Amino acid sequence: MTYLPHTDEDRRAMLAAVGVESIEALFEAVPEQYRFPPLDLPEALSEMEVMAELQGLQAANASAQDYAIFLGAGAYHHFVPSAINHILLRGEFYTAYTPYQPEMSQGTLQAVFEYQSMLAALTGMEAANASHYDGATSLAEAITVAVNEARGKRRKIILSPAINPQYRQVVRTYMQGQDIKFVGDKGRADISDLLDMLDDSTAMLTVAYPNFFGQIDDFKGLAERVHAAGALLTVVADPIALGLFKSPGELGADMVVGEGQPLGIPLSFGGPYLGYFACKKALVRRIAGRIVGETKDNRGQRAFVMTLRPREQDIRREKATSNICTNQGLMALSACIYLALMGKCGLRTVAELCYHKAHYAARQIDALPGYKVDFSKPFFKEFMVKCPSPVSEINAALLHDWGIVGGYDLGQDYPHLANTMLIAVTEMNTREEIDALVEALKEVAA
Amino acid sequence: MGDWKVPADLKYTESDEWVRVEGNEATTGITDYAQDQLNDIVFVELPEVGASLRKGDSYGVVESVKAASDMHIPLSGTVTAINGKLEDAPETVNSDPYGEGWFIKFTIADPAELGDLMDAAAYQKYCAERE
Numbered sequence: 421m422t423y424l425p426h427t428d429e430d431r432r433a434m435l436a437a438v439g440v441e442s443i444e445a446l447f448e449a450v451p452e453q454y455r456f457p458p459l460d461l462p463e464a465l466s467e468m469e470v471m472a473e474l475q476g477l478q479a480a481n482a483s484a485q486d487y488a489i490f491l492g493a494g495a496y497h498h499f500v501p502s503a504i505n506h507i508l509l510r511g512e513f514y515t516a517y518t519p520y521q522p523e524m525s526q527g528t529l530q531a532v533f534e535y536q537s538m539l540a541a542l543t544g545m546e547a548a549n550a551s552h553y554d555g556a557t558s559l560a561e562a563i564t565v566a567v568n569e570a571r572g573k574r575r576k577i578i579l580s581p582a583i584n585p586q587y588r589q590v591v592r593t594y595m596q597g598q599d600i601k602f603v604g605d606k607g608r609a610d611i612s613d614l615l616d617m618l619d620d621s622t623a624m625l626t627v628a629y630p631n632f633f634g635q636i637d638d639f640k641g642l643a644e645r646v647h648a649a650g651a652l653l654t655v656v657a658d659p660i661a662l663g664l665f666k667s668p669g670e671l672g673a674d675m676v677v678g679e680g681q682p683l684g685i686p687l688s689f690g691g692p693y694l695g696y697f698a699c700k701k702a703l704v705r706r707i708a709g710r711i712v713g714e715t716k717d718n719r720g721q722r723a724f725v726m727t728l729r730p731r732e733q734d735i736r737r738e739k740a741t742s743n744i745c746t747n748q749g750l751m752a753l754s755a756c757i758y759l760a761l762m763g764k765c766g767l768r769t770v771a772e773l774c775y776h777k778a779h780y781a782a783r784q785i786d787a788l789p790g791y792k793v794d795f796s797k798p799f800f801k802e803f804m805v806k807c808p809s810p811v812s813e814i815n816a817a818l819l820h821d822w823g824i825v826g827g828y829d830l831g832q833d834y835p836h837l838a839n840t841m842l843i844a845v846t847e848m849n850t851r852e853e854i855d856a857l858v859e860a861l862k863e864v865a866a
Numbered sequence: 867m868g869d870w871k872v873p874a875d876l877k878y879t880e881s882d883e884w885v886r887v888e889g890n891e892a893t894t895g896i897t898d899y900a901q902d903q904l905n906d907i908v909f910v911e912l913p914e915v916g917a918s919l920r921k922g923d924s925y926g927v928v929e930s931v932k933a934a935s936d937m938h939i940p941l942s943g944t945v946t947a948i949n950g951k952l953e954d955a956p957e958t959v960n961s962d963p964y965g966e967g968w969f970i971k972f973t974i975a976d977p978a979e980l981g982d983l984m985d986a987a988a989y990q991k992y993c994a995e996r997e
């Protein structure tokens with residue numbers, strides 16, 4: 421669609437219609453001294469000068485392009501094939517919105533349909549919506565679904581402490597004022613402790629897969645216990661891990677949510693990201709967002725339609741359950757292109773590279789004096805290392821002396837994990853980078 | 867137009883629900899006029915058995931290709947049965963609104979409320995006025 425600005429004639433016609441002389445006259449209600457207040461700005465610069473200044477600022481950042489990065493904890497440095505931007509930036513696609521007259525944008529609807537289909541296949545669910553803002557807000561929407569599925573009679577949500585701490589903060593903010601009780605995540609509860617919290621007021625139990633510490637917990641019998649208590653099981657999953665590990669659907673999950681950033685979306689200093697949301701068919705009437713479906717047009721040709729918007733305000737008014745009336749359409753398109761480019765085998769290869777490189781790094785680091793890797797559970801692309809000194813000090817040395825962005829300081833969120841670093845290794849980390857990290861950690865401890 | 871079935875033995879509300887009274891129990895659903903206005907019905911959400919409702923309370927939602935509408939209970943009472951068949955076959959509401967397309971059964975809490983409902987003739991007139 422082309423952007424058509426108003427012409428002077430359009431403006432004159434509109435002003436005449438409202439009976440105002442000029443656009444300035446529209447603003448007469450604003451006291452004159454506030455209409456154009458003087459701004460204390462520096463001298464205007466030429467484009468060339470502005471570019472030089474901004475590039476100087478940009479060069480001051482330690483970006484993943486120039487540094488070896490071992491920081492994950494929810495946002496990951498994965499490869500973004502250049503084909504993604506070539507497709508994403510096409511004028512026909514380049515909007516974050518699903519169009520207001522959706523069926524005229526068949527290409528957008530087809531992309532959303534394919535995104536949903538691939539997410540559903542990846543998570544082992546029957547449906548996926550057209551996305552949310554990020555992983556944390558997707559989890560909040562899952563809580564809304566669970567509480568409504570229980571018709572509001574169950575208002576207790578059990579959260580594993582091994583869910584991303586930021587997600588646990590966001591869902592509390594999101595659900596405030598709704599009399600929802602969050603339990604489970606304030607201490608060191610493991611899966612069996614969480615199961616012991618199930619009762620007839622529990623709407624949902626949530627675990628992470630892999631968990632925030634990179635580990636794969638044993639979920640055997642989990643879904644059965646949760647369902648026997650009449651609650652729903654939601655799994656927060658890293659979509660890259662699902663290229664290698666059993667899908668949450670196979671583990672009996674009712675909803676699978678998470679951060680879609682690893683699927684072809686750059687780190688970009690924290691956003692825009694992508695919340696993916698997938699669920700069993702039985703729950704689709706309760707979910708926020710939109711579902712695009714496939715149909716046939718009046719000539720019998722394959723076509724796509726906006727099939728379901730069960731909880732949006734313009735349709736359900738006071739029965740709406742979410743303020744999400746739009747979504748991360750462009751980011752969902754990135755994920756769609758990424759998954760299509762990778763295919764099943766490609767995604768598995770990415771996951772295997774992450775797995776093997778992370779395990780290589782873990783073994784090398786564990787062999788260093790003063791460092792101890794937690795091998796108590798299987799892990800995917802992140803692992804915990806107990807360090808000989810505070811993580812912040814080690815990270816400062818890594819950054820300044822070695823050009824390495826170190827791992828996440830788990831002591832910030834988990835007091836019992838002081839001096840514990842969460843190291844992420846992806847397919848982007850070369851053997852040389854990993855060896856340099858190992859050497860650097862050794863030097864720092866010496 | 868104007869050719870909707872309005873069975874003589876039922877009572878009606880202004881929000882286009884019907885109610886069939888049998889002793890202390892009542893059955894309700896939406897009228898032929900309502901299903902015709904809504905067009906193809908694709909989903910019906912019903913309350914739980916045991917739910918206690920006051921006259922006029924919203925007890926569920928009916929979704930058609932055109933709109934999502936609340937359903938209101940015509941009389942105060944406690945839900946004793948729901949029509950589970952509508953979950954898989956919501957189109958029954960279009961084909962047989964007064965029979966197989968019923969929504970809920972409930973016990974009548976206050977028979978005096980029956981006096982507030984329209985009879986068939988009044989409802990027929992009410993529908994015609996809106997055309």
